Amino acid sequence: TELISFARPRSWRILGQVQRAFIVVEEEDGLELVDQHAAHERILFEQYQDGQEIPVQRFLIPVQVELPFDAAEALRAAIPMLRKIGVELEPFGQNAFLLRGWPAVLAERQAKLGFLEPLKEVAETWRAGNRALLELWRRVACAAAIRAGEELSPTEQEALIAAWKETREPARCPHGRPVAVKITFEELAKKLGR
Structure with a gap:
């Protein structure tokens, strides 16, 4: 018998790590540059908050x-x-x-x-x-939290981003700093004169 998966397909994929500090994520409508330290900090903070x-x-x-x-x-x-x-x-x-x-x-x-x-x-x-x-x-x-300068394997990058996207407040780290910057493909095309 064939197993049928009802899991929603991911709307993003990892393109890689830049300067051992940022993870580049391709989404349906653009690119996201995620600060690995701030994302991990958000994940840990919410785990502690939830009583883990x-x-x-x-x-x-x-x-x-x-x-x-x-x-x-x-x-x-x-x-x-x-x-x-x-x-x-x-x-x-x-x-x-x-x-x-x-x-x-x-x-x-x-x-x-x-x-x-x-x-x-x-x-x-x-x-x-x-x-x-x-x-x-x-x-x-x-x-x-993971520090800037730490090289992450593709599997670690994937796990980090998946967990971060499930947090309640993914936009900011617990100190209030932004976790990611996003540029839409439309904005990118404009900047490149397309």
Whole structure:
């Protein structure tokens, strides 16, 4: 017997990656240049927002983090919220903490110490009164997202664009920057004098 697919055919195809930062997508009515970092950031942010569990990478040896007193107090208050984004942190004395684990997606993208600065920023944001979990998700999504300069295989490009096109807000990254620029074939023809 023959299987019949009822899946809607895609109205786009990947043409390739440019400067290891942008993915060129051909659509029915034009070309789209997609910022790979911003698209991945949008995907991750919405996954966190939807309550998708964030896998934690636990360290064999905890990383000690020391902060000024006021920042340490703010970070101590933020610990329950940090757990929701996969950061395992515990107090270790008056101004110090032990970082025992963090989001597994970060393990591939950054060295452990590279995430300490965002942790300190979170403490400052928390202390300033902005307790929004959204801000924490934005920071983790940004830190975990594919970077400009990373070469993606055709399969990775395809998966990234397919997931991005399914997001609720594909036009902007969580920080508000545009994710893609589109030029219609009509605009292209005009620019080329056709």
